[in-house]
Amino acid sequence: MRKISKNRMKRQRVIVLLFISLLLFFVLIIRFYSLQIVNYSTYRSEAVGNMLNRIDISAPRGIVYDRNGQKLIYNVPCYNIVVFPDIIKQHQGTWKKLSEITGVPIEKLQNEMKRNQYGSYRPAVILRNIDAKTNAVINENIQNLPGAEVSFDPIRKYSNEILSGNLLGYTAEIKRRDLYKYRDEGYTLGDIIGYDGIEKQYEYLLRGIKGYRYKQVNAMGKPLNDKAYEQTNPIPGSALYLTIDQDLQAYAESLLIDHNGSAIIMNYENGEILASVTSPSYDPEMFTRGLTQTQWDSIVQDKRIPLFNRTIRGQYPPGSIYKMISAIAGLEKGIIDPTTEFECNGVYTMGGREFRCSHVHGMENLDEAIAHSCNIYFYNLILELGIDDWSSYAKEMTMGELTGVDLPGELAGINPDRSFLDKQYGRRKWWQGTWLNMVIGQGDVLMTPMQAVRYTAILASRGKIVQPHFLARYHKQGEKEDFIPEYPVSYTRGISASTWREIEKGMYNAVQSSWGTATTAHVPGLNIYGKTGSAQNPHGEAHAWFIGYSKLKDFPYAVAVFIEHGYSGAGAAAPLAGQLLKAYYYMRDK
Amino acid sequence: MRLKDFFKLRLNQIDLASFLLVLLLAAAGLVAIYSATSFVGTESNMQYFWKQVLGIFGGICMFAMLFSVRKSFLLSYAEIIYLIGIVLTVIPFVLSMVNFGTSRWINLGAFQIQPSEYMKFILIIMLAKIFSESRRSPFQLSYALYPLAILVLPAILVFLQPDLGTTLIYITIFVAMLFTSGYKLYYIFLMAAPFITILAAFNSWVFLVWGIVLAVIIFLNHESAIFSVGMVLFNILLGVLTPFFWNAIKPYQQQRILTMINPHLDPMGAGYQVIQSQIAIGSGGLHGKGFLQGTQAHLNFLPEQHTDFIFSVISEEFGFIGISLILFIYCFLVLRWYRMAITAKSTFSAMLIIGGTTAILAHIFINVGMTVGLLPVTGKPLPFISYGGSFLMTSFGLVGLVLNGNAE
Numbered sequence: 001m002r003k004i005s006k007n008r009m010k011r012q013r014v015i016v017l018l019f020i021s022l023l024l025f026f027v028l029i030i031r032f033y034s035l036q037i038v039n040y041s042t043y044r045s046e047a048v049g050n051m052l053n054r055i056d057i058s059a060p061r062g063i064v065y066d067r068n069g070q071k072l073i074y075n076v077p078c079y080n081i082v083v084f085p086d087i088i089k090q091h092q093g094t095w096k097k098l099s100e101i102t103g104v105p106i107e108k109l110q111n112e113m114k115r116n117q118y119g120s121y122r123p124a125v126i127l128r129n130i131d132a133k134t135n136a137v138i139n140e141n142i143q144n145l146p147g148a149e150v151s152f153d154p155i156r157k158y159s160n161e162i163l164s165g166n167l168l169g170y171t172a173e174i175k176r177r178d179l180y181k182y183r184d185e186g187y188t189l190g191d192i193i194g195y196d197g198i199e200k201q202y203e204y205l206l207r208g209i210k211g212y213r214y215k216q217v218n219a220m221g222k223p224l225n226d227k228a229y230e231q232t233n234p235i236p237g238s239a240l241y242l243t244i245d246q247d248l249q250a251y252a253e254s255l256l257i258d259h260n261g262s263a264i265i266m267n268y269e270n271g272e273i274l275a276s277v278t279s280p281s282y283d284p285e286m287f288t289r290g291l292t293q294t295q296w297d298s299i300v301q302d303k304r305i306p307l308f309n310r311t312i313r314g315q316y317p318p319g320s321i322y323k324m325i326s327a328i329a330g331l332e333k334g335i336i337d338p339t340t341e342f343e344c345n346g347v348y349t350m351g352g353r354e355f356r357c358s359h360v361h362g363m364e365n366l367d368e369a370i371a372h373s374c375n376i377y378f379y380n381l382i383l384e385l386g387i388d389d390w391s392s393y394a395k396e397m398t399m400g401e402l403t404g405v406d407l408p409g410e411l412a413g414i415n416p417d418r419s420f421l422d423k424q425y426g427r428r429k430w431w432q433g434t435w436l437n438m439v440i441g442q443g444d445v446l447m448t449p450m451q452a453v454r455y456t457a458i459l460a461s462r463g464k465i466v467q468p469h470f471l472a473r474y475h476k477q478g479e480k481e482d483f484i485p486e487y488p489v490s491y492t493r494g495i496s497a498s499t500w501r502e503i504e505k506g507m508y509n510a511v512q513s514s515w516g517t518a519t520t521a522h523v524p525g526l527n528i529y530g531k532t533g534s535a536q537n538p539h540g541e542a543h544a545w546f547i548g549y550s551k552l553k554d555f556p557y558a559v560a561v562f563i564e565h566g567y568s569g570a571g572a573a574a575p576l577a578g579q580l581l582k583a584y585y586y587m588r589d590k
Numbered sequence: 591m592r593l594k595d596f597f598k599l600r601l602n603q604i605d606l607a608s609f610l611l612v613l614l615l616a617a618a619g620l621v622a623i624y625s626a627t628s629f630v631g632t633e634s635n636m637q638y639f640w641k642q643v644l645g646i647f648g649g650i651c652m653f654a655m656l657f658s659v660r661k662s663f664l665l666s667y668a669e670i671i672y673l674i675g676i677v678l679t680v681i682p683f684v685l686s687m688v689n690f691g692t693s694r695w696i697n698l699g700a701f702q703i704q705p706s707e708y709m710k711f712i713l714i715i716m717l718a719k720i721f722s723e724s725r726r727s728p729f730q731l732s733y734a735l736y737p738l739a740i741l742v743l744p745a746i747l748v749f750l751q752p753d754l755g756t757t758l759i760y761i762t763i764f765v766a767m768l769f770t771s772g773y774k775l776y777y778i779f780l781m782a783a784p785f786i787t788i789l790a791a792f793n794s795w796v797f798l799v800w801g802i803v804l805a806v807i808i809f810l811n812h813e814s815a816i817f818s819v820g821m822v823l824f825n826i827l828l829g830v831l832t833p834f835f836w837n838a839i840k841p842y843q844q845q846r847i848l849t850m851i852n853p854h855l856d857p858m859g860a861g862y863q864v865i866q867s868q869i870a871i872g873s874g875g876l877h878g879k880g881f882l883q884g885t886q887a888h889l890n891f892l893p894e895q896h897t898d899f900i901f902s903v904i905s906e907e908f909g910f911i912g913i914s915l916i917l918f919i920y921c922f923l924v925l926r927w928y929r930m931a932i933t934a935k936s937t938f939s940a941m942l943i944i945g946g947t948t949a950i951l952a953h954i955f956i957n958v959g960m961t962v963g964l965l966p967v968t969g970k971p972l973p974f975i976s977y978g979g980s981f982l983m984t985s986f987g988l989v990g991l992v993l994n995g996n997a998e
Contacts, residue, residue, distance in 0.1 A: 008722075009940040010772040011932055017766060017944070018928050024955050025921040029914060031962045035872040036910040043872020050869065051885045 056188070059208030060154050061171065062237030064198060066246040067274070067472060071159060073168055073199070078155035078289075079135045081148060082123035083113055088147030097145055101137050102127055123151065129289050156192075156199075156288045161250045163281050166309040167407070167470075169197025170284035186210075195287070196309075198240070198470060200408045205474055208237035239475040241482070243272035251583050252277040255576045260564040261544075262310040262449035264468075265580055268457035268549060268558040271466030271487055273405075274584060276450075278310040312410040315446040316562065319533030319569065320373045321547045322441030324459060324503050326381050327366060329393035331499040335384045338502050341365050344376035348436070355379055355436050370506025371516040373532060375440050382439035383432060390439065391417035396492050398465060399447070403454045404488075405468040413451050416444040442535055452547055453560035459507070460529070460549035460558050462500040463492035504551075507531055511548065511574075518546065521574035523582045527551045530577065532569030541565040546573035550581055555588075557581060599658040603997035608926060609653075611919055612974055612989055616646050616982075618916060619900065619975035625882050626896040626903045626977075638896060638977055645979030649986030656711065656990030657997070661938060668719040672740070675712035678705035679747045706748045706756050707984045711991060713760060714767075714945030716740055721771040722937035728772040734781070737768065755968030759952045766948035767941055770931065776811050780821060787825045791832035801826060863899065864963045866891045871905040871913075871962060878909030896977040898969050901961045916975075917958075924951050930996040942995035946988040953985070 035043065064073035081098065088094050099106045109126045117124035130138075130150070138150050156171045174182065174193040187193065194203040211234030252263050256279035264276045280302070286295050299306055308314065330336040344361035347354050357375040361368070369377035382390060394400070400415025414420070416438060421430045424444065437443030447455070454468055467487040475482045507529040510516035518530045530548025537543055544566025549558040559577045566572030620642055627638040664671075682705065717737055726733045741764045749757040769778060783804060790800040804825055808818045836844065870886035879885070884906035886892050892899050905913050927947040934940035950973050957972040959965035971978055973985035 006936060007934050007940050008772070008937045009770055009931060009934070009944075013770045013772065014928055014931050014940075014944070017770060017948075018925055021924045021928065021951055022921070024951070025917055025924075027964070028955070028958050028962065029917055031964060032871065032905070032910060032913050032917075035868060035962060036875055036905065036913070039872050040875045043869050044875065046869045047873035047885055050866075050891050 057211040057213065057231075057234050058153075058192070059210050059234035060236040061156065061192070061208060062202075062206040062239050062474075064168070064206075064240045064242060066242055066244045066249075067272075068245060068247075069241075070161075070246045072162070072242065072244070072246060073159070074157050075154040076157040078129050078153050079132075080125045080151050080153060081127040081130060081138065082125050082151045083148050084123055085113060085117050088113075091146040094145050094147050097141070098126075098138075098148055101141070102130065102134060123149065125151070129155065156285070158284045158288075159246060161246050162253060163283055164249065164253070164277070165197070165282035165284040165287075165306075166278045166311070167197050167244075167249075167276055167281070168284055169194055169199030169201070170287035171195065171199055172287055172290075197284075197407060198242070199284075201406050202240055202471065202474075205240060205476075206237040208477070209235040211235070235477050238477065241472045241474065242470045243267075243274060243472045244276070244470060245274045245584070245587070247587055248580075248584050249275040249277065251275075251587075252580055253279070253281075255579060256563075259566065259572070260304055260310070261562045261566065261573075262314065263559070263561045263576060263580060264311060264449055264453040265557055265559045265584060266453050266457060266468055267556055268460040268464070268466065269556045271454075271457070271468050271489075272472065273453075273468050273470055274557070275580070276311055276470070278308075278314075278449075280304045280306040282306040309407070309409070310449060310562070310564070312405060312407050312448055312450045314562070314564075315411055315413050315448055316543050316564075317443070317445055317535035317537060318441040318447040318452060319535030319543065319545050320375075320440055321452065321455075321531045321533035321545050321569075322445055322447070323370065323373065323378050323439070324507075324531065325394045325397055325399065326378055326385060326390055326439045327370065327503055327506070328397070328495055328499055329389050330381045330385050331366075331502060332393065332495060333385060333389050336366060336381060338366055342369075342377045342380040344374050346376075348376050348379045350379075350433055350436065351431065353433055355433075366502055367506045367509060370503070370531065371509035371513060373510070373517045378439045379436045382435045387418055387421075387435055387438075390435075391415055393495075396494065397455060397458055399445075399451070399455070403448075403450050403468050405450050406470055410450065411448055413448055414444055414446040420444070441533060449560050449562045452545065452562065453558055456547040456549055456558040456560055458492060459500075459503065459547075460551075460556070462497070463495055465490045465492065504529060507548075517570050518548070518574045520570050521546060521548055521578040523578045523585075526555070526578075526581055526585060528578065528581060530574065532574055534568045534570075537565075539565070541567045544569045544572035546570075546577045548574075548577050548581075550585075555585060557584065596660055596663045597655070597658045598660055599654065600997050604657065605926075605930075605993050605996055608923055608989065608993060611923055612986070613646075615916070615919060615974040616649070618904070619972075619977075620646075621881070622900050622904050622907075622975060623896050623977050625884065625907060626887055626892075626900060628882065628888070641979065642977055642982075645977075645982040646986075648979050649982040652983040653986040653990035653993075656987045657994045659994065661936075661942075661994070664715050665719055665723075665938065668716050671712050672716045675705065675709050676743060676747070678703075679709055679744055681705065683747065683751070704980050706744075706751070706753060707980055709744050709748070710756075710759065710763070710949055710984060711987055713741065713744060714763060714942060714949065714988075714991060717764060717767050718938050718941030718945060721767055721941050724771075729774050731774075731777055733773055734768060734777060737764065755956060755970040758956070758968070759949060759970075762952040763945050763948050767945050770944050771937075771941070776807075779807065783821075783825055784828055787829045788832050791829040792836075797829050801829070863892075863894070863967055864960070867899050867902040867961045868963050870899075870902040874906040874909045874913075876910045878905070878907045878912055881907055883907060894969075897971055898957065898967075898976065899961055900976045901958055901972055904975075905961075920954050924954075927992050927996075930992070934995055935998065939995035943992050946992035946995070949988050950985065950992075 060075050063071060063075070066072050081102070095106045095109060098109060104127060112126040113124045135150055138145065138148070158168060171192050171194050174187050174191045178193065179187060179189060182193070194200040194206060199206065211232045213231040248265065252265070252275040256263055256277050259279055262278045264273060266273045282299060341363045343363050344357055346360035347356050355375065358373065361372050361374045361376070364372065364374045364377045368374070394415045400413055402410050402412045421434065434443055438445050450468060454466070457466055458464065466489055469487050471485055473482040473484045510518040510532070511521050511528050511530045518532045521528055521530050528548050528550055530546060533545030534542040535545065542565070544563040546561045546569050547559070550556070559580055561573040561577045563572040620639060623642050624639050717740060720737045720740065724733060741760060745757050745760045748760065765778070786800060790797045805822050808821050866886060870884065870892050873886065882888070884903060886906050887895050887903045892902055895903050904916065924947055927943055931940040931943040934943055953970055953973045956965060956968060956970045960967050960970070971981045974982070
């Protein structure tokens with residue numbers, strides 16, 4: 001045993017330690033005071049923010065009506081099977097039962113879950129749009145299907161009367177690459193967005209404003225109960241009233257069913273489009289409900305290209321319907337007058353090349369040249385007129401410009417001028433022979449059917465330039481009055497009344513004389529003016545065109561019909577235009 | 591030799607106030623653990639609760655052992671105990687090299703032992719013996735050499751495990767005992783100087799000021815010229831080399847060190863824990879959210895809520911009032927124990943008290959400082975309250991050592 005020495009501890013130093021420990025505890029208590037008393041509210045709200053998770057409630061999209069108040073696009077309930085990945089993981093038997101009920105293989109259901117899930121606590125859709133019977137079976141057996149649920153979602157439904165996917169567009173879950181593009185507008189994964197047509201064009205009106213509620217969650221984001229805090233209800237999207245007449249649209253579709261082409265009928269006083277058909281089209285519901293691979297293949301491999309909107313994106317040589325441009329320019333520039341005649345002997349030779357006409361017309365004045373659609377007359381005219389005046393009058397008639405129609409993706413066609421030809425063929429590499437092609441609407445001249453109908457409207461109204469449109473008005477949720485959008489109107493400059501008269505005369509005779517090319521468009525009592533076009537093209541038979549309008553005071557409608565490889569405007573296009581105008585003439589009174 | 595020669599249980603000499611307060615803290619810990627391990631929607635996991643109760647009994651046994659062990663026995667066998675302790679500390683280290691497992695524990699099948707915990711008692715006993723028997727004057731520089739060597743060996747072993755928190759606790763114990771044994775302050779200053787130099791080296795102005803202060807203090811203390819100049823040069827050299835060393839290590843290593851100093855740099859790692867802990871504490875407010883009502887704790891936002899961050903659970907549910915009460919008890923105990931060192935009958939007893947109390951104080955401050963975001967996240971539990979049998983035994987054992995020093 002050792003002897004234990006006395007306490008030689010330094011008393012003062014222990015006291016220093018005492019003070020140091022006091023200081024340390026003081027620091028701690030001050031810190032707690034600062035956290036719990038001074039900054040209490042900050043941390044309090046952070047803790048609340050931690051435990052509450054915002055859950056969006058999607059807003060119903062706006063309903064789209066036609067001009068008579070018939071629903072073109074509306075929402076119907078759709079039942080989807082969803083699974084909760086965290087729960088179904090522990091109940092693998094559910095997969096087998098679901099597969100038996102729905103008849104879909106287990107692997108396919110599981111793959112769908114992987115594709116659609118984000119986070120293990122959020123429900124993932126495995127099967128969309130189940131029928132009522134399946135829904136009933138699942139609801140009866142819900143106790144035996146842990147981890148699965150039937151969810152309810154509104155889905156877009158498109159009128160059964162018409163098949164106008166290109167016009168109305170479709171909706172789908174936003175694609176990942178678009179998510180980045182529309183990030184600023186508040187889209188998130190899983191949101192529905194309009195693709196194509198009216199759905200895309202008026203997405204900002206149709207989408208509405210999402211609502212949301214808060215749910216209590218744990219640190220993994222798992223909701224704890226169904227209690228919702230602070231619910232804010234969604235605001236539905238605006239209702240759109242289109243200028244389209246559904247019955248006329250359906251009729252126009254039926255007229256074009258066997259053709260590839262386009263038909264548009266428009267009020268030339270105000271630009272309202274009553275029917276706009278591109279054929280073939282597609283069923284937008286296919287996209288909305290999720291395309292199967294077979295459906296997708298059939299659409300993409302279809303030689304008729306149903307996804308291609310010929311009305312606004314098909315740029316075609318307009319053929320003879322373009323002849324009025326040079327006629328207007330020639331009259332205005334004094335190159336010709338109504339009595340000027342050129343001789344047509346069926347062929348015009350220039351630089352060793354032969355430019356043909358459809359017939360041997362003999363001596364032709366302007367009126368006859370338009371009604372007969374004589375090429376030789378216009379060859380002579382353009383050679384005297386020159387390309388610069390010709391293209392500047394074409395520009396005055398809005399050729400080569402977008403019509404501004406309210407559909408996404410419109411193309412502008414081509415109004416070739418000197419600088420265009422220089423660019424296309426090289427400086428001075430082109431010759432006057434190219435003019436001869438262009439003046440009859442071939443060669444480099446391109447036009448969309450939408451441009452054609454506006455061109456017709458300008459001719460019909462003697463120079464009033466309207467903007468073709470589909471949206472008449474829309475109704476915003478919670479507002480008393482409808483919004484009526486204003487569309488710009490302008491007028492051509494430097495085209496006199498006498499010029500218009502002469503053009504009209506030619507177009508009148510084309511339809512209503514016994515010797516015109518467009519007599520097939522004639523409808524007794526409708527007083528139709530028009531012009532046919534048959535545009536040669538390297539892909540096959542000539543494209544058939546007809547543009548025309550009614551001069552009746554209370555029936556101011558212009559029509560443009562385009563049939564791809566229709567052989568002749570008089571044969572393929574003009575009769576359809578006549579039937580369309582006639583149909584609407586009687587339909588409108590109903 | 592009989593057992594009686596080694597142990598003598600003097601129940602009448604237990605400082606009852608300390609012992610009861612410690613039991614009170616342990617009871618508070620049970621309440622907090624019950625809350626921390628019960629989750630919304632599930633039954634409380636009573637397994638933790640009962641294990642902790644068991645741990646408290648283990649702790650009381652440890653307390654009884656270290657309270658009743660004779661001081662004469664400790665003095666006689668201190669070196670042997672120390673060597674055994676060192677060997678045990680090396681064992682998990684060797685094991686980890688073999689099987690790449692953790693290097694803190696020795697797994698004995700049914701239970702594990704963590705030698706670095708027992709090393710705390712052993713270090714206190716060994717240092718108490720050295721300081722109480724040293725023949726050298728505390729005014730000689732060499733006074734600290736032997737105890738320093740005793741410290742450095744286990745400190746390095748633990749640091750390499752790596753367990754920075756325990757290393758800091760060893761150092762704190764050592765500094766407190768060295769300080770109270772009367773060692774010349776100037777020498778303690780010299781020992782601390784290199785660490786300050788390294789920290790100061792990251793800013794040239796701070797480093798300049800620190801260099802001047804250092805030089806002035808050194809030259810005011812009339813030591814031999816060579817020693818003084820050497821000290822200054824050593825520190826300057828260290829300061830100059832620090833940035834080079836810092837730039838030589840890999841960015842992820844830098845990041846790790848920076849995150850250790852400031853967890854907010856890494857909000858999803860250790861920083862996430864501290865931020866969530868602060869939210870828990872702050873949202874508790876004055877009264878707290880009430881027992882079992884803490885959203886941070888019950889919705890799993892708090893990490894390690896029944897061990898390292900148990901104090902955040904208490905703060906959230908019992909508020910500033912509850913926290914003040916517990917801090918007050920801790921403070922009362924620490925001050926009471928330090929005061930015992932003054933009245934202790936021998937230097938050795940006083941040293942045991944200083945060592946034990948400092949160890950507990952250091953644990954409290956490191957843990958609480960961590961939960962409030964004042965100190966880096968080192969993962970040290972809170973004495974008497976945190977879940978864990980091993981650490982309960984350490985804490986109770988330290989109290990045993992302290993009260994043993996206080997007893998006659």
